Amino acid sequence: xxxxxxxxxxxxxxxxxxxxxxxxxxxxxxxxxxxxxxxxxxxxxxxxxxxxxxxxxxxxxxxxxxxxxxxxxxxxxxxxxxxxxxxxxxxxxxxxxxxxxxxxxxxxxxxxxxxxxxxxxxxxxxxxxxxxxxxxxxxxxxxxxxxx
Amino acid sequence: xxxxxxxxxxxxxxxxxxxxxxxxxxxxxxxxxxxxxxxxxxxxxxxxxxxxxxxxxxxxxxxxxxxxxxxxxxxxxxxxxxxxxxxxxxxxxxxxxxxxxxxxxxxxxxxxxxxxxxxxxxxxxxxxxxxxxxxxxxxxxxxxxxxxxxxxxxxxxxxxxxxxxxxxxxxxxxxxxxxxxxxxxxxxxxxxxxxxxxxxxxxxxxxxxxxxxxxxxxxxxxxxxxxxxxxxxxxxxxxxxxxxxxxxxxxxxxxxxxxxxxxxxxxxxxxxxxxxxxxxxxxxxxxxxxxxxxxxxxxxxxxxxxxxxxxxxxxxxxxxxxxxxxxxxxxxxxxxxxxxxxxxxxxxxxxxxxxxxxxxxxxxxxxxxxxxxxxxxxxxxxxxxxxxxxxxxxxxxxxxxxxxxxxxxxxxxxxxxxxxxxxxxxxxxxxxxxxxxxxxxxxxxxxxxxxxxxxxxxxxxxxxxxxxxxxxxxxxxxxxxxx
Numbered sequence: 001x002x003x004x005x006x007x008x009x010x011x012x013x014x015x016x017x018x019x020x021x022x023x024x025x026x027x028x029x030x031x032x033x034x035x036x037x038x039x040x041x042x043x044x045x046x047x048x049x050x051x052x053x054x055x056x057x058x059x060x061x062x063x064x065x066x067x068x069x070x071x072x073x074x075x076x077x078x079x080x081x082x083x084x085x086x087x088x089x090x091x092x093x094x095x096x097x098x099x100x101x102x103x104x105x106x107x108x109x110x111x112x113x114x115x116x117x118x119x120x121x122x123x124x125x126x127x128x129x130x131x132x133x134x135x136x137x138x139x140x141x142x143x144x145x146x147x148x
Numbered sequence: 149x150x151x152x153x154x155x156x157x158x159x160x161x162x163x164x165x166x167x168x169x170x171x172x173x174x175x176x177x178x179x180x181x182x183x184x185x186x187x188x189x190x191x192x193x194x195x196x197x198x199x200x201x202x203x204x205x206x207x208x209x210x211x212x213x214x215x216x217x218x219x220x221x222x223x224x225x226x227x228x229x230x231x232x233x234x235x236x237x238x239x240x241x242x243x244x245x246x247x248x249x250x251x252x253x254x255x256x257x258x259x260x261x262x263x264x265x266x267x268x269x270x271x272x273x274x275x276x277x278x279x280x281x282x283x284x285x286x287x288x289x290x291x292x293x294x295x296x297x298x299x300x301x302x303x304x305x306x307x308x309x310x311x312x313x314x315x316x317x318x319x320x321x322x323x324x325x326x327x328x329x330x331x332x333x334x335x336x337x338x339x340x341x342x343x344x345x346x347x348x349x350x351x352x353x354x355x356x357x358x359x360x361x362x363x364x365x366x367x368x369x370x371x372x373x374x375x376x377x378x379x380x381x382x383x384x385x386x387x388x389x390x391x392x393x394x395x396x397x398x399x400x401x402x403x404x405x406x407x408x409x410x411x412x413x414x415x416x417x418x419x420x421x422x423x424x425x426x427x428x429x430x431x432x433x434x435x436x437x438x439x440x441x442x443x444x445x446x447x448x449x450x451x452x453x454x455x456x457x458x459x460x461x462x463x464x465x466x467x468x469x470x471x472x473x474x475x476x477x478x479x480x481x482x483x484x485x486x487x488x489x490x491x492x493x494x495x496x497x498x499x500x501x502x503x504x505x506x507x508x509x510x511x512x513x514x515x516x517x518x519x520x521x522x523x524x525x526x527x528x529x530x531x532x533x534x535x536x537x538x539x540x541x542x543x544x545x546x547x548x549x550x551x552x553x554x555x556x557x558x559x560x561x562x563x564x565x566x567x568x569x570x571x572x573x574x575x576x577x578x579x580x581x582x583x584x585x586x587x588x589x590x591x592x593x594x595x596x597x598x599x600x601x602x603x604x605x606x607x608x609x610x611x612x613x614x615x616x617x618x619x620x621x622x623x624x625x626x627x628x629x630x631x
Contacts, residue, residue: 023561025192025218089283120591122282122351124393125245128417129221145221147245148352
């Protein structure tokens with residue numbers, strides 16, 4: 001058994017990129033920010049793993065790629081996060097290292113995936129509710145709501 | 149932000165947001181709740197989401213909101229909306245990702261006093277027989293071909309496999325099978341997710357609970373349902389698992405483009421929709437019905453597993469350890485029904501999200517034994533608090549599209565709940581109160597703490613006060629199994 005990686009639930013709110021949980025009565029809401037769109041996607045993925053309490057075994061990382069197409073950036077984000085959820089349910093794997101490339105209506109992500117050693121909570125789906133990627137003062141921001 | 153001044157009071161338990169409140173509303177919003185309940189949701193988005201729902205094309209009557217309302221995504225939890233058939237729309241987000249999430253109630257003649265020493269063993273046996281947890285595999289795993297049969301037959305498939313009785317099917321909404329399911333409209337990925345998950349509870353707010361019938365309010369209705377004061381009952385709350393989640397996800401993705409094709413303007417991308425008579429709308433209806441039938445079969449298998457657990461622990465110790473079905477109802481569903489709206493009978497697609505069907509006496513689709521009393525309405529409370537059995541009324545048919553509440557409804561965010569409550573401490577408190585707990589995760593347990601929910605008794609007072617359901621019995625928990 002290798003070491004365990006725990007996606008941190010505590011973020012520096014002043015950091016150039018990060019995520020934090022927002023109060024939502026029924027589901028989970030995550031505020032995500034970054035200085036680039038690929039980093040915004042990566043932070044959203046890390047935040048989603050943190051919310052569901054995913055721990056990854058550090059012993060058996062493998063390379064995996066994801067290629068997706070959608071008619072909007074928001075659509076690409078939803079599909080990307082849902083793809084990671086499926087990876088967890090189908091193969092019991094989570095990404096430890098994530099590199100995202102965006103070109104037009106396509107996303108290509110290179111992942112290093114490891115076996116999920118523990119997960120405290122499940123996410124049913126990533127929603128489009130009020131989903132809007134915006135740029136404010138050079139920082140990209142998005143709030144994502146997860147159905148749990 | 150909506151304020152109390154924006155609402156028109158109809159009576160103590162009915163309020164309305166007029167269509168004039170916002171220019172894009174196509175119908176008014178009718179809220180069944182006390183003033184106190186409305187004031188408590190003004191600082192969140194449930195009423196705003198109801199107003200957004202009122203913009204869906206083809207709506208008839210009013211958008212309805214039940215007293216257990218709380219904000220969800222797109223459509224509020226506790227929301228009901230009917231769209232005209234066939235040219236109105238169907239919206240996957242107004243039904244939810246967990247298609248046919250619902251509740252089943254089994255009852256018994258087992259007196260609590262006779263088995264109080266066996267409750268811990270019963271909780272363990274239920275936990276062992278009913279698989280639960282994040283992404284958990286089910287008691288039954290099927291091939292793709294067999295899954296397609298489940299999609300087409302629902303609980304009837306479970307009957308053929310020996311997991312059900314004819315009475316179980318008779319006492320299930322739509323008799324456990326929605327007609328018109330089309331497995332060819334379900335993605336390969338949804339099928340892959342569904343195949344291993346039949347007969348599993350899942351995680352989140354899903355649970356199996358052993359209750360005791362604590363108080364009877366309608367002796368005749370309780371007698372017909374087989375509910376006896378002081379005797380055990382079992383509630384099963386779950387849905388269509390990853391199968392339904394994937395179907396909803398696939399169609400919410402696809403409908404992002406469909407709304408552009410049909411020129412539909414919406415205030416929220418999660419409300420995307422397509423006309424019922426469009427290829428996209430028909431495809432979603434066919435796929436959604438597959439998920440609904442999967443969920444009926446799923447709860448049926450879990451009921452079978454619960455019966456096995458009861459037999460294992462109680463056979464030979466009590467005279468009659470059997471569990472009979474009271475009813476099974478959905479609270480996330482879209483269905484074609486006929487209702488009298490604005491003075492005329494209309495065929496409509498009723499979207500219920502976090503709301504249950506509550507058909508009154510004499511309504512079509514009820515089993516013969518319930519024709520005189522009305523359809524049982526199952527209202528689970530929060531963990532550790534009461535649950536209720538109600539029946540639909542003539543007033544629910546006239547004023548709420550034959551619908552009622554589905555539960556207590558959350559008031560506290562999951563983030564706040566887990567900061568406020570320690571899962572292990574909560575478990576100890578529940579155990580001290582005589583409630584045996586089995587939970588897959590202490591964090592998950594904390595998120596479902598009783599203080600995170602409304603007072604279910606107040607919710608029931610509101611629906612009873614509005615006369616859209618009538619009280620039959622109150623249940624008190626003695627064992628809880630959570631994924």
